[in-house]
Amino acid sequence: MSTSKxxxxxxxxxxxxxxPVTADNFKLVETPLAPLSExxxxxxxxxxxxxxxxxxRMNDGKSYAAPQPLDAVMLGGTVGEVVESRHPRFxxxxxxxxxxGWQEYGTSDGAGVQQVTDPAVPLSAWLGAVGMPGVTAWYGLNHLIAPQKGQTVVVSAASGAVGSVVGQLAKRAGCRAVGIAGGAEKCRYVVDTLGFDACVDYKAGNxxxxxxxxxxxxxxxxxxxxGGEVLDTVLGQMNAFGRIALCGMIAGYDGQPLPLRQPALILTQRLRVxxxxxxxxxxxxxxxxALLARLVTQQQLHYxxxxAQGLESAPEALIGLLKGKNFGKQLVKLI
Incomplete structure (x- = not known):
């Protein structure tokens, strides 16, 4: 079978x-699809x-991964359907x-590609609640915070793809889950739909x-x-021997890093960060x-x-994401 184009x-x-990222940092191109090799x-x-x-990853600096190369397809997770194959397992x-990444077609030998194992899970959820964001939430909560029944767990960006799963899993562990989100609408969603015990609107100024x-x-x-003001505020209210899982520091991504105001609290409260x-x-x-897929299919994990519609919408959608304009998991639908 050959591809349709x-x-x-x-x-x-x-x-x-x-x-800040601008649309001028990106370019839309068309390239021929080469025939598949065995x-x-x-x-x-x-x-x-x-x-x-x-x-x-767009910066050319030291980090946990190599910088995104220039004049190359913008990196990113994808989910889709095999339309042509010369591979025995796909x-x-x-x-x-x-x-x-940011393209309509991908070609692979199978390295790093995962077959969808549960067709009952919506395809888009494999990039969100059942995908990398969901696993991020599960790992940080269970392996770093290690919640115990009756404890209080706070989650920043609580309405987002990662934070929303953290709070729901914390509730399942018997914890009091408190979210931090931007705006009254997001906070209502965090409490009323996701089931957090409370949500603080950081945009309210208090x-x-x-x-x-x-x-x-x-x-x-x-x-x-x-990160930023949120982390500083939380540090000031951590109990002794508290645990902090550092997943993201989005407050400083588009500008200068924001230093901690009271780093001594890590010592005096004997915190693990x-x-x-x-x-x-x-x-x-x-x-x-396996757990996340089961919870989604049983409608016990909400997201x-x-x-955004169409490949060409990806740059503006990313710019909006970095400014907090999205609600939940940000995706671009290609088909």
Whole structure:
């Protein structure tokens, strides 16, 4: 079987952002699709995943991964369908999760590509609640925060793809779950739909006071996606021997890093603060994804998506994500 077209539309990163990302950092191109070699298969991507980590990869600096190359397809997770195959394990019609980036078609020999194992899970969820964000939430909560029944767990960016799963899993562990989100609408969703015990609107301007009211017994575990003022405020209310899982620091991604105001609290409260990259724990993904898939199919794990239409919408959607304009998981629908 051959693909329905011979041209692949792609978005390249053509310049590094100096401050906030702009549409001029990207370029839409069309390239011919080369014939498959033996052992290869071709995927028609249905959804692209947009995630905050992309901003850091666009810089040419020291980090946990190599920078996104210039004049190359913008990196990112994808989910789609095999439309052509010369590979014995990837049949035409198979649904797969991969990292084909910002393009309509991906070609692979199978390395790093995962076949969708549970067709009852919506395809888009393999990039969100059952995919990398969900596994990130599961790992940071269970392996770093290690919640105990009756403790208070705070989650920043609580309505987002990662934070929403953290809070729901914390509730299942018997904890008091407190979210931090931007705006009254997001906070209502976090409490009313996701089932958190409370949610603090950091945009209301009373973060310290409101967080104290929402977590009157102090904070035992914190899952950090934001950094900046949020992390400073949480540090001031951590209980002794509290645990902080550092997942993201989006507050400083588009500008200068924001220093901690009271780093001595890590010492005086004997806190454990650990950053982590979930791709370094691939051996644990099957366990996490089996649980997350079961919870989604049983409608015990809720999630929300913001979906941009068409490949050409990806740059503006990422810019919006970095400014907090999305609600839940940000995706780009290609088909």
């Amino acid at each position: 011979s041209v692949n539309r792609q978005i390249l990163l053509v310049s590094r952002p100096q401050g 052992g290869q298969f071709r995927v028609r991507n249905h959804y692209l995943s947009l995630d905050p980590y992309m901003r850091g 049949a035409v019609g198979s649904k797969v999760v991969g990292s084909f 973060l310290q006071h409101d967080l104290k009211a929402a977590a009157p017994d102090g904070i035992d575990g914190h899952f950090e996606n934001v 650990e950053g982590f990259i979930v791709s370094e724990h691939l051996e644990l993904w099957p366990e996490a994804q 929300r998506e913001t979906i």
